[in-house]
Amino acid sequence: MKKLVGEHIQTLKPYVPGKPLEELQRELGVDDPIKLASNENPLGPSPRAVEAMGAVLKSNHFYPDGASYRMREAIAEAHGVSREEVLTGNGSNEVLTMAVRTFCRSGSDVALMPEYSFAAYGIVSQAQDVEVRKVPVKEGFVNDLDGLLDAVDERTKIVFLANPNNPTGTSVSGTDLRRFLERLPDDVVALVDEAYHEYVRAEAYESALEMRDAHERLIVTRTFSKVYGLAGVRAGYGIAPAEMVGFMDRIREPFNSNMMAQVCVPAALSDREFIERSVTVNEEGRRALEEGLAGLADRGVSWTPSETNFLLVKLPVEARPVYDAMLRLGVIVRPMAGYGLPEHLRISLAEAVHMERCLGALERALDQVEGGR
Ligand SMILES: Cc1ncc(COP(=O)(O)O)c(C=O)c1O
Structure with a gap:
């Protein structure tokens, strides 16, 4: 194939999307997982x-x-x-x-x-x-x-x-x-x-x-x-x-x-009303996630202030094992090593109750990863 496929295609790394909910259910049999990996609207469509x-x-x-x-x-x-x-x-x-x-x-x-x-x-x-x-x-x-x-x-x-x-x-x-x-x-x-x-x-x-x-x-x-x-x-x-x-x-x-x-x-x-509601829910999610992350500051967790519907979160350890442990707890976030940020996770904002669940999973995942070092 070397003659057939140009160098630029041979070296191209394809896009890696967030893990779909169905895939997690299929692979790990997790009940009721949540996806906070692709910056989708938690309210669904308009x-x-x-x-x-x-x-x-x-x-x-x-x-x-x-x-x-x-x-x-x-x-x-x-x-x-x-x-x-x-x-x-x-x-x-x-x-x-x-x-x-x-x-x-x-x-x-x-x-x-x-x-x-x-x-x-x-x-x-x-x-x-x-x-x-x-x-x-x-x-x-x-x-x-x-x-x-x-x-x-x-x-x-x-x-x-x-x-x-x-x-x-x-x-x-x-x-x-x-x-x-x-x-x-x-x-x-x-x-x-x-x-x-x-x-x-x-x-x-x-x-x-x-x-x-x-x-x-x-x-x-x-x-x-x-x-x-x-x-x-x-x-x-x-x-x-x-x-x-x-x-x-x-x-x-x-x-x-x-x-x-x-x-x-x-x-x-x-549907302006839907947009306004979506932005309000996003702000509630932001407050809940930021508050929870602030509580993890003494463990070395920090984040970059965001103008979007996600937060880039820095961990005190490599993020991939934390991401894997969170998957087992039914929470899909996005590891950022592919972006050159191996200690970061990107977490989409959602309703406060989902943010609480994400924070709980993050804390437990950190315990597991740090405890296993
Ligand atoms: C900055 C940016 N542009 C474009 C897109 C892709 O959007 P679309 O679903 O419209 O292709 C994304 C999706 O995550 C994005 O983050």
């Missing part, structure tokens, strides 16, 4: 979206609208942009892929990303034989925008920036982001990923959608997988100048947004 999907179940023998007309229209309306400035994807992940495939040349171009950021940026770039360069972060896991600018050279074609960032949960200010976008060379695409936008509390934060005048080649992505509770539907989008959308649209898979996604997105966007 009820309006569920209703909309129910109404088209019997129409699934038809292909969906290849142009996703209503879905794009609803997104465009929500943001006050034109339909031609909206590109929908099979999850926002697919928008990342389409951006790299459209704007980067295989074998010569470079993609930049912060050191501890969403793994998909590296994967979709390497899959297209685009070299990935990672830029170190600042103190407290804050993304270094000046560092990213300094790393730009004539081969750089795209810069990925998640704001707020996964897996660190940190954000950059609107002022800093605008300055970054203004200084980025005109021929470099800025992809600002706002998957966790709705959870942000920091006053200094501003969406890049307010800065479309600052950089012509700007793509802002959002997703329905987080606060809208629709990760299973695979629906996301990018907003960019119509000319850029037009080119990305050329390489888009036919029918990439499925029928469920197309009908539930307008409904989910209109």
Whole structure:
């Protein structure tokens, strides 16, 4: 196969998702496990979206609208942009892929990303034989925008920036982001990923959608997988100048947004009450988890303040055995060794009662791991 498969595919490490509940039940026979591993909405989907999907179940023998007309229209309306400035994807992940495939040349171009950021940026770039360069972060896991600018050279074609960032949960200010976008060379695409936008509390934060005048080649992505509770539907989008959308649209898979996604997105966007409730539950979860973690500070546990629906938690020991012990207690979190953070776990926020259960499991797991040393 060496002759057949390019070096960039041979060395590609595939994405490792959070462990599904069903898999844990199958492997360990754990009753009533909880999943806090993939930053999903603990409340489930927006009820309006569920209703909309129910109404088209019997129409699934038809292909969906290849142009996703209503879905794009609803997104465009929500943001006050034109339909031609909206590109929908099979999850926002697919928008990342389409951006790299459209704007980067295989074998010569470079993609930049912060050191501890969403793994998909590296994967979709390497899959297209685009070299990935990672830029170190600042103190407290804050993304270094000046560092990213300094790393730009004539081969750089795209810069990925998640704001707020996964897996660190940190954000950059609107002022800093605008300055970054203004200084980025005109021929470099800025992809600002706002998957966790709705959870942000920091006053200094501003969406890049307010800065479309600052950089012509700007793509802002959002997703329905987080606060809208629709990760299973695979629906996301990018907003960019119509000319850029037009080119990305050329390489888009036919029918990439499925029928469920197309009908539930307008409904989910209109369900403001559900979004507010989801954010409230997230804040309750944050308080419960932070309080519990503060109680473990004397054992060497700490966390990074987060603007998202998860916390990056640092342990006094290697995280993998703690993660394994928590699995046996029916709690799925996410080990971060694959991100270069072997002593960290990422824990999704959920209802306070689930946070209590997670804290109990974490404490017992630490006892087991530290006791066994
Ligand atoms: C920063 C970031 N962007 C994008 C995604 C992927 O979202 P989607 O489900 O829309 O593909 C995630 C999912 O965890 C994420 O953390």
